[in-house]
Amino acid sequence: MSKVDLLGRRNFIKGLGAASVAMATPALASSVSANEVKWDETVEIAIIGSGFAGLAAGIEATRKGCKSVTIFEKMPVFGGNSAINGGLFAAPGTPMQKKEGVDDSVERMVSDQLKSGRGIADEELLRHVASHANEALQLTMDAGAEFHPYLQQLGGHSVPRTYQTTVSCGAGITQPLLKECRKLGVGTVSRAKFEGFVLDDNGKVVGAKIRTGYYFGEEGKGKLIYVKATRGVIMATGGFGQNIDLRMAQDPTLTAEVGCTNAKGATGEGMFEMFRLGAIPVHLAHIQSGPWASPDEGGFGYVSNYSIFNFPHSIAINRMTGKRFMNEIADRKTRADAELNCRDAQGNPLPPIMITSYEHAKEHPNCKKVLKYNVGWKFDSVEELAKHFDVPLKELKAQIEEYNGYVKSGNDEQFGKNMGKAKGKYIKAPFTVVRLWPKVHYCQGGVQVTKEARVKDSFTGQPIEGLFAAGEVCGGIHGVSRLGSCSIPECMVMGMTAARTIMGA
Structure with a gap:
């Protein structure tokens, strides 16, 4: 031409x-x-x-x-x-996975991504990236990047494979x-x-x-x-x-x-x-909209990483019903769509809440900042929590009891959530709570x-x-x-x- x-x-x-x-x-x-x-x-x-x-x-x-x-x-x-x-980096077959006994592979990571992509993702490119992800991760470490000494399992991933700075x-x-x-x-x-x-x-x-x-x-x-x-x-x-x-x-x-x-x-x-x-x-x-974002702060904020870390052992609650409404670690689109459906009786947005035991929430460094800057709240009882957010108390208590049963059994009968990262982490007082609402992200x-x-x-x-x-x-x-x-x-x-x-x- x-x-x-x-x-x-x-x-x-x-x-x-x-x-x-x-x-x-x-x-x-x-x-x-x-x-x-x-x-x-x-x-x-x-x-x-x-x-x-x-x-x-x-x-x-x-x-x-x-x-x-x-x-x-x-x-x-x-x-x-x-x-x-x-600052979240996914890679299959990493040294930390081997140390924690996580069975992963390029094929498994690609399979997870294809499922999230709803049939139109580029398999060749996904496989190319997954095949070289460890090499790229090592490049960051060689340059001086430092990561937490634990893996996270983010929504849509079938195993923990995510490092975080x-x-x-x-x-x-x-x-x-x-x-x-x-x-x-x-x-x-x-x-x-x-x-x-x-x-x-x-x-x-x-x-x-x-x-x-x-x-x-x-x-x-x-x-x-x-x-x-x-x-x-x-x-x-x-x-x-x-x-x-x-x-x-x-x-x-x-x-x-x-x-x-x-x-x-x-x-x-x-x-x-x-x-x-x-x-x-x-x-x-x-x-894509991020389902871990908060309407109480601008941009990515502190809540996003806090939520990403805590979703596996937390419950997301519709404030109108007092019940869970989604798998907390489903892929992003599934969760964002579910959150956007949380509305009041007039159809106006009613941001849902994520409830986490403070004992486990505090393990993430952003917990202190979430509470310090008033974009999250700490409650000593379920009654106090329900009153603050106008959530039906009876239904909320029943939901917490039901979910804790799933933690014990290792099987989420409501939404099929992978309970591996929730093992032994029951929802109990004191609680930390943040509000959720999607933001345009990617x-x-x-x-x-x-x-x-x-x-x-x-x-x-x-x-x-x-x-x-x-x-x-x-x-x-x-x-x-x-x-x-x-x-x-x-x-x-x-x-x-x-x-x-x-x-x-």
């Missing part, structure tokens, strides 16, 4: 529907011909985005012999959305990775917004337009530079959870009133520009990539030369619902994969 045809392609964002075009983020970028620009900088690999995927790509490319790699970050600080995520957030990984990048000589530039690709006469991506000195929301300011990338450009720009207009175009219920756990820079411009270039849009309507949709992290062309089905992508900006990998703790291994493995593909390693 000629340069003229490539640069003049019809706007592929139209494939997303006219409404999403009209409501997209302002100041969309556009690609230009290399014949029209004067290069300001030259690198071998330009990486756009400094989250898990971008940092892993920078480290791996350098270790594979690349002499000149620069990471460009739109926001003022590095780490992107990755820095504020839960000791700081209980993604910064426990991004900061060591950033430090390692700089140690290896990877360039890092913040306040540098990607504004389009530069193409050669054959339509190959040979560089990028970057606006330096950028301040979020102040479009058009700063200095526009052209960066030549002799080996390729890796797009690691993340999802679009904070682009309210775009997410509403996919799901009209995801209005501004629906909270979001993402950093404010998660607006999707890099994804849009790849669509302009001809990348294939996949699964954009599958936007976009399953994005551009289609191969297992070599190449971006596929919608016209030819072949890779777009010089263009690679990794992380949440890619779509179709997880299907309808992503299992918790599977984004970090995906981002890191695919970032490493992109670097290896470029370097021929």
Whole structure:
């Protein structure tokens, strides 16, 4: 295809529907011909985005012999959305699993993900990520990341396979990775917004337009530079959870009133520009909400990790009935949908509550913060708890007694919850309680990539030369619902994969 045809392609964002075009983020970028620009900088690999995927790509490319790699970050600080995520990393067959006697495998992890994906997840990519997850986990540890000395079993996972950073957030990984990048000589530039690709006469991506000195929301300011990338450009720009207009175009219920756990820079411009270039849009309507979030705090907050840790040995209660309404460790979509159905007599949202014995809740470091900042409550009796949340006391007492019977027997006859992590952990006073309500958390949709992290062309089905992508900006990998703790291994493995593909390693 000629340069003229490539640069003049019809706007592929139209494939997303006219409404999403009209409501997209302002100041969309556009690609230009290399014949029209004067290069300001030259690198071998330009990486756009400094989250898990971008940092892993920078480290791996350098270790594979690349002499000149620069990471460009739109926001003022590095780490992107990755820095504020839960710091949860799933991998099969890990040393900690072997130590705890957990029988796991790549096939089992992939099977769990395919089930959550409701039949439309990309099995080849899931298997690629699971097969290299331990390698990526080791990379984080080698860089200095530290994890709690226990495994967690998150919703939808058939066995415990999840590590969590000791700081209980993604910064426990991004900061060591950033430090390692700089140690290896990877360039890092913040306040540098990607504004389009530069193409050669054959339509190959040979560089990028970057606006330096950028301040979020102040479009058009700063200095526009052209960066030549002799080996390729890796797009690691993340999802679009904070682009309210775009997410509403996919799901009209995801209005501004629906909270979001993402950093404010998660607006999707890099994804849009790849669509302009001809990348294939996949699964954009599958936007995941986190069922562990709280309506009592902003963003990801303290409750999210607290809930994730405690769900296996807690009960979620509908305040209208005093009864459980879901399997507390089902996959995210199942739980989020169940929570959204918790309504008062007039049909208004009535956030359900999660009840945990304080004896077990306090084992997670966030418990103190949840209570300190009044986003969770401690009660000495079930009567006190029921009165505070206006829950039917008789029904609640009966539910607690019934559930404790399941803890004893190891069999949840109500919802089929895996009781392995609940063994011996009865619901008893004193209690800690948090309120639950889903928040937009992860976009399953994005551009289609191969297992070599190449971006596929919608016209030819072949890779777009010089263009690679990794992380949440890619779509179709997880299907309808992503299992918790599977984004970090995906981002890191695919970032490493992109670097290896470029370097021929």
